[in-house]
Amino acid sequence: MRKTLLSIVLVLAMLTVLAACGNNNKANTNTEDNAKVPANDGAKVEEPAAEVAEDVTINFMHLWPAGGSPTQNQIVKKIIEEYQTANTNVTIKTEELENEQYKNKLKVLSASNQLPDIGVTWAAGFLEPYVKGKRFAPLDDMLQGNLNGKFVAGTTDAYAIDGVTYALPLELNIVPVYYNKELFANNNLEVPQTYAEFKNVVKTLSDNGVAPIALGNKDRWTGSLWYMYLADRFGGPETLKSAIDRSGTFEDPALIDAAKEIQELVKMNGFNKGFNGLSNDEGKAEFMNEQAAMYMMGTWELPNYTTNPDVAQEFKDKIGFFKFPTIDGGKGDLNSWVGGPGVGLFVSEDSKVKDEAKKFVEFFVEKWGEHSITEAGVIPATKVDTSTIELNQMYIDLLNELSNASNLTLFADVQMKPVAAETHLNMIQALFGNAVTPEEFAKKHEEALSAGK
Amino acid sequence: MDKVMSNKKVIALYVLPALLLILAIVYIPIILTGYYGLMEWDGVSPMTFIGLDNYQLLLKDGEFWNSVQHSLFLAVVSALSLIAYLLVALVLSSQIKGSNLFRKIYLIPMLMSSVAVAQLWLKIYHPTNGVMNSMLNAIGIENPPLWLADTSIVLGAIFVPIIWQYAGFYILIYYAAFKNIPASLAEAARIDGASPWQIAIRIKLPLIAEVIKVTVVLAVVGSLKYFDLIYVMTGGGPNGASEVMASYMYHKAFRGFDFGYGSAIGFFLLIICLVFTWMIRKLTATKENIEYS
Numbered sequence: 001m002r003k004t005l006l007s008i009v010l011v012l013a014m015l016t017v018l019a020a021c022g023n024n025n026k027a028n029t030n031t032e033d034n035a036k037v038p039a040n041d042g043a044k045v046e047e048p049a050a051e052v053a054e055d056v057t058i059n060f061m062h063l064w065p066a067g068g069s070p071t072q073n074q075i076v077k078k079i080i081e082e083y084q085t086a087n088t089n090v091t092i093k094t095e096e097l098e099n100e101q102y103k104n105k106l107k108v109l110s111a112s113n114q115l116p117d118i119g120v121t122w123a124a125g126f127l128e129p130y131v132k133g134k135r136f137a138p139l140d141d142m143l144q145g146n147l148n149g150k151f152v153a154g155t156t157d158a159y160a161i162d163g164v165t166y167a168l169p170l171e172l173n174i175v176p177v178y179y180n181k182e183l184f185a186n187n188n189l190e191v192p193q194t195y196a197e198f199k200n201v202v203k204t205l206s207d208n209g210v211a212p213i214a215l216g217n218k219d220r221w222t223g224s225l226w227y228m229y230l231a232d233r234f235g236g237p238e239t240l241k242s243a244i245d246r247s248g249t250f251e252d253p254a255l256i257d258a259a260k261e262i263q264e265l266v267k268m269n270g271f272n273k274g275f276n277g278l279s280n281d282e283g284k285a286e287f288m289n290e291q292a293a294m295y296m297m298g299t300w301e302l303p304n305y306t307t308n309p310d311v312a313q314e315f316k317d318k319i320g321f322f323k324f325p326t327i328d329g330g331k332g333d334l335n336s337w338v339g340g341p342g343v344g345l346f347v348s349e350d351s352k353v354k355d356e357a358k359k360f361v362e363f364f365v366e367k368w369g370e371h372s373i374t375e376a377g378v379i380p381a382t383k384v385d386t387s388t389i390e391l392n393q394m395y396i397d398l399l400n401e402l403s404n405a406s407n408l409t410l411f412a413d414v415q416m417k418p419v420a421a422e423t424h425l426n427m428i429q430a431l432f433g434n435a436v437t438p439e440e441f442a443k444k445h446e447e448a449l450s451a452g453k
Numbered sequence: 454m455d456k457v458m459s460n461k462k463v464i465a466l467y468v469l470p471a472l473l474l475i476l477a478i479v480y481i482p483i484i485l486t487g488y489y490g491l492m493e494w495d496g497v498s499p500m501t502f503i504g505l506d507n508y509q510l511l512l513k514d515g516e517f518w519n520s521v522q523h524s525l526f527l528a529v530v531s532a533l534s535l536i537a538y539l540l541v542a543l544v545l546s547s548q549i550k551g552s553n554l555f556r557k558i559y560l561i562p563m564l565m566s567s568v569a570v571a572q573l574w575l576k577i578y579h580p581t582n583g584v585m586n587s588m589l590n591a592i593g594i595e596n597p598p599l600w601l602a603d604t605s606i607v608l609g610a611i612f613v614p615i616i617w618q619y620a621g622f623y624i625l626i627y628y629a630a631f632k633n634i635p636a637s638l639a640e641a642a643r644i645d646g647a648s649p650w651q652i653a654i655r656i657k658l659p660l661i662a663e664v665i666k667v668t669v670v671l672a673v674v675g676s677l678k679y680f681d682l683i684y685v686m687t688g689g690g691p692n693g694a695s696e697v698m699a700s701y702m703y704h705k706a707f708r709g710f711d712f713g714y715g716s717a718i719g720f721f722l723l724i725i726c727l728v729f730t731w732m733i734r735k736l737t738a739t740k741e742n743i744e745y746s
Contacts, residue, residue, distance in 0.1 A: 274580025
């Protein structure tokens with residue numbers, strides 16, 4: 001008797017809980033309905049057009065958290081605020097993650113088909129699986145519409161697969177070699193014009209106890225930049241490109257020579273100690289602490305040498321840049337750059353607010369162009385009129401270089417498909433660590449690239 | 454109340470929430486992982502069934518077996534380090550001065566998050582400015598090892614913080630186990646003329662044998678699936694020299710976009726852990742259970 005009584009009590013208790021939940025839901029929808037009716041009525045009286053504008057929430061995931069990239073974070077906030085005041089029916093919810101975490105989360109979300117309405121993506125190889133899986137929406141209509149002619153020529157190509165563009169680039173980066181003028185002067189060195197001179201610079205610095213080049217190769221893509229320039233200067237821009245798109249081969253003599261040259265630089269103590277165990281930030285610290293004389297990195301580093309208030313002006317004044325020198329007998333051109341569009345914005349194919357999201361992306365891309373160069377020191381992918389804004393000289397020089405560029409080679413790991421890119425990056429670390437010969441290096445690439453994954 | 458508890462339906466009612474949760478969070482994902490392991494899947498596009506191809510590839514994958522070796526090596530090192538923890542706990546549990554303070558000191562590393570530990574040791578191992586190499590420089594060694602950049606020593610270098618991180622945990626477990634032994638046993642032995650060493654080996658150790666078994670399983674399985682410090686400190690590099698099974702799985706799945714293969718590695722890892730647990734239980738099985746009475 002007691003037993004059944006207790007069971008009944010328990011069941012009743014659970015039922016009440018469930019019922020309460022149900023009631024709550026109902027109550028909520030009721031109030032919403034109630035709230036909507038008068039709102040609509042009011043709108044009708046004042047302005048019939050507003051009736052169409054339903055409340056929309058757009059989810060936007062980006063990789064500029066307030067801690068890591070404060071200026072970009074502020075710009076994003078500003079643009080969102082501006083958009084929300086202009087479109088009161090739109091709420092934009094952001095989620096901010098740091099670079100690596102962002103990449104991981106994007107993959108996980110994509111696997112469970114829960115991508116945010118708008119998100120940040122990289123070009124080419126990174127984009128491809130998402131496009132194949134039909135996760136990103138084609139954005140060609142936007143490029144032919146209001147955004148026509150707004151981008152620097154060719155920057156959107158890296159986001160196109162089979163002629164359809166799936167994301168709009170925000171930044172454009174090229175990779176110069178930054179150097180410390182004071183360290184150069186102390187060692188009676190001048191900016192090298194040829195690769196032979198460059199090697200002399202490396203040798204002199206190393207003999208005088210200064211680390212010639214700052215490098216953090218735990219991240220691997222950092223070392224890849226050096227390899228890409230050498231490959232370009234030896235074989236010209238087409239050799240590496242065709243090796244990757246399979247119209248050529250990675251066992252091309254120029255690509256093997258480039259690998260040999262990397263090991264030569266390592267043998268000359270060209271890089272700071274223990275570079276294979278250091279992250280890019282730790283490698284960079286060697287340059288920022290003036291323990292190393294040169295540092296090759298994308299133009300995203302420019303704020304550190306120009307506008308960043310956290311860096312001493314004294315240090316900023318010492319920093320200049322030069323173009324990677326040409327090699328005697330090599331096919332490469334001094335004005336050929338490694339670089340390319342950085343991150344871009346995508347719109348999710350399964351987004352329920354696709355049209356609204358596209359409108360916001362359009363607004364964002366234009367506003368970003370205005371804000372990013374003056375405030376964050378990021379070179380935007382949209383065209384900049386340098387005559388109307390005041391800019392640091394280093395920016396103007398680099399923007400001019402950009403307009404003179406004969407070629408722009410996209411980062412190798414971005415050009416390759418994911419599995420091949422992983423092999424490339426591992427091989428770079430092995431090459432720098434003298435764990436493979438240049439021939440093995442080329443052979444491993446050839447195997448990975450021909451597997452086509 | 455007893456009657457209520459013996460009612461099967463009531464038992465089911467109470468057990469069900471936990472059971473459902475553990476099914477949804479642990480067992481179903483395990484089965485799914487095994488299933489994904491049979492697929493070719495980049496995590497985004499549709500899957501294609503390829504049978505046991507992933508597992509065949511796995512058996513021939515030299516890099517994977519390298520990582521297995523590293524994981525096993527870590528398991529052996531952690532299991533051996535248990536001996537040292539036993540000694541420390543033995544000393545701490547005998548009433549020496551300040552044992553309370555030492556116990557806390559040993560425990561502190563365990564209270565730190567793995568990432569903090571990793572950052573700390575990254576600073577220690579820094580090739581030029583690190584504490585370690587600064588000290589070595591100070592005593593006149595000109596070219597100290599490049600701890601995390603040298604493929605021949607990186608594995609050893611990264612084991613040190615892993616062992617250091619968990620020392621406090623095991624010492625605490627042993628300490629508690631030793632403290633649980635009734636003092637009268639040791640006392641009786643002492644009256645019979647047993648030396649402290651004999652008391653430790655013949656009386657105390659057998660009495661905590663069950664605890665030791667559990668810690669061996671914990672240490673071995675924990676090492677086999679170890680991931681965090683490796684991920685933060687070296688990312689498995691340079692050139693795979695510090696790759697362990699879990700980090701290799703991560704690289705294949707999340708970096709190489711090969712979730713099918715990654716799942717196969719994950720499933721294999723589970724099997725290895727199960728086999729080792731079973732083997733340890735089997736090897737350490739005793740017929741009689743020694744008890745305090």
